[in-house]
Amino acid sequence: MLLTMDAPVLVTANEKMQMTQVKVDAPHPGEVRVKMFASGVCHSCLHAYDGSHATPMPIILGDEGSGVVESVGEGVTTLVPGDHVIISWLMNCGTCQACRNGKPAHCWAPSPFGALLDNTQRFHNAKTNENILHYGPATYAPYTVVPESSAIKIRKDMPLDKAALIGCSVTTGFGAVTNAAGARPGESVAVVGCGGVGLNSIQGARVSGAFPIIAIDTSEAALKMAVKLGATHTINAATEDVVAATKKICPRGVNYSIAAVGNTKAMISCLEMLSAGGTMVVLGAPPSGTTIEFDPTARILTGERRMIGSKYGSSNPHVEFPMLIELYLNGKLDLDSLLTGSYRLEEADKAFEVLAKGGHGRGLITFEQ
Ligand SMILES: NC(=O)c1ccc[n+]([C@@H]2O[C@H](COP(=O)([O-])OP(=O)(O)OC[C@H]3O[C@@H](n4cnc5c(N)ncnc54)[C@H](O)[C@@H]3O)[C@@H](O)[C@H]2O)c1
Ligand SMILES: [Zn+2]
Ligand SMILES: [Zn+2]
Structure with missing residues (x-):
């Protein structure tokens, strides 16, 4: 009808x-x-x-x-x-x-x-x-x-x-850490952009047992929410040098950086803050046609780093939606x-x-x- x-x-x-x-x-x-x-x-x-x-x-x-x-x-x-x-x-x-x-x-x-x-x-x-x-x-x-x-x-x-x-936001943010990155207990995760998507990457990191969990955003309100959801450290991207501040917390760099904002400057920071063997997960979608430039030898090759994309948190919604609901109903996901x-x-x-x-x-x- x-x-x-x-x-x-x-x-x-x-x-x-x-x-x-x-x-x-x-x-x-x-x-x-x-x-x-x-x-x-x-x-x-x-x-x-x-x-x-x-x-x-x-x-x-x-x-x-x-x-x-x-x-x-x-x-x-x-x-x-x-x-x-x-x-x-x-x-x-x-x-x-x-x-x-x-x-x-x-x-x-x-x-x-x-x-x-x-x-x-x-x-x-x-x-x-x-x-x-x-x-x-x-x-x-x-x-x-x-x-x-x-x-x-x-x-x-x-x-x-x-x-x-x-x-969208919960599955994408959470899955970027649990599926795409595959963070394990004690590994470090930095989330750049703590909005609807990034806040759920913080939750994915918390549920995975990651440490430290570094929240990075230009908004103090977003950082406050990130702490409530499991961030152990915060960096204000509007006032601090994001890469230097991250390396104060993790001197050798982070295991995983999650780019959860459609901003190319934030993406370069995600790449620069990685430890050797680290992985950057691209979630945010910068304006159509935008590109970023980096030195592949220094940034990727010598430290065996990886940059990967994650669509929908690399999830299978038929499996993941019911799983996320169980976590919510049992107090494990906010x-x-x-x-x-x-x-x-x-x-x-x-x-x-x-x-x-x-x-x-x-x-x-x-x-x-
Ligand atoms: N990969 C996917 O499958 C997928 C799914 C959903 C959304 N997205 C994309 O993810 C991005 C984020 O979506 P959202 O709904 O969470 O957006 P949002 O607007 O809720 O969150 C973005 C956050 O980034 C912060 N921010 C802005 N500029 C920043 C900077 N330079 N450094 C650090 N933080 C900064 C903002 O204060 C805000 O808290 C968008 O580009 C969206 O299109 C991708
Ligand atoms: Zn969406
Ligand atoms: Zn198909």
Whole structure:
């Protein structure tokens, strides 16, 4: 059945989103339609909103959300209406060799940007009939449509607001340390950029038994939150020399540096603070087309250092979302302290303004139920 909803549509970068009447198609075979409960506000969407990432439009943003399955398409076998789900933004096919191998980030046939797997949209402007693009799972839509493999069923006693955060920032930040870096007890971890993603790298480091755990940010408020979530040391990047300050704590450099901000200067610092044998994990996404320069002999070769990328914390959401929920429900993962701002859908622009200032944990949009 076709539905109509009011959703914020980004038409021009650096301008407010337009609340638009949007028609939502019924899910196609292999897809599910989800009534959204909550959506976190991620800097990846802010990159599209402020134009730092070149993004086709008109588009509905949102990459981090939870909700309840409203209807399922033909052939869907793992979900029924009423199931509680966290949405994965990978939009992977679920059936290729990489997906079956638990590496959905390496999917051979993921949805093309702005569309579902069959390269078409489920959102249409109700007045003009123009197609509206999906920013991955488009979790700012009160109703969204995703492939079956992108809606991960969760236990019903998990609060859906906290669950939404697992859809991007928690899984990405946590997994960067536990999966991509693979930090072990007593190894040192520095996290550069302690926002929604980086704060969860701090938590991943804490749960892994890492020490010291060094939080680095330009905002004192972010550093305060980092300490609450497990950082043992802090460095203010606005006032201190980040590499020198890190080497005061770890004179031979750190085992792992996590670049959790889309800033090239911060990325160079991450490389320069590594010990011999150390690994830098790239999470942040600098503006489209930006590059960094470094001396490969001094920085990589002689110290056998590594620089690796981590998409979605190198996770398999079907395994990791339920695991993170268990950690939360058993007091091992703090999701409550991450939530610092609550917004109605109409206030999504305001949520971006707050996020852009830094130091604010995670804002959450909640939908009318
Ligand atoms: N790899 C992935 O799969 C993945 C997933 C989600 C987000 N991201 C990217 O990760 C980045 C962070 O996302 P977020 O939602 O946590 O953002 P955020 O805005 O919540 O956090 C960024 C933090 O960095 C701090 N900061 C800004 N400039 C800094 C500097 N020069 N040095 C140190 N700290 C600085 C800010 O104060 C803020 O606390 C973004 O680029 C986003 O696109 C990547
Ligand atoms: Zn995100
Ligand atoms: Zn696949």
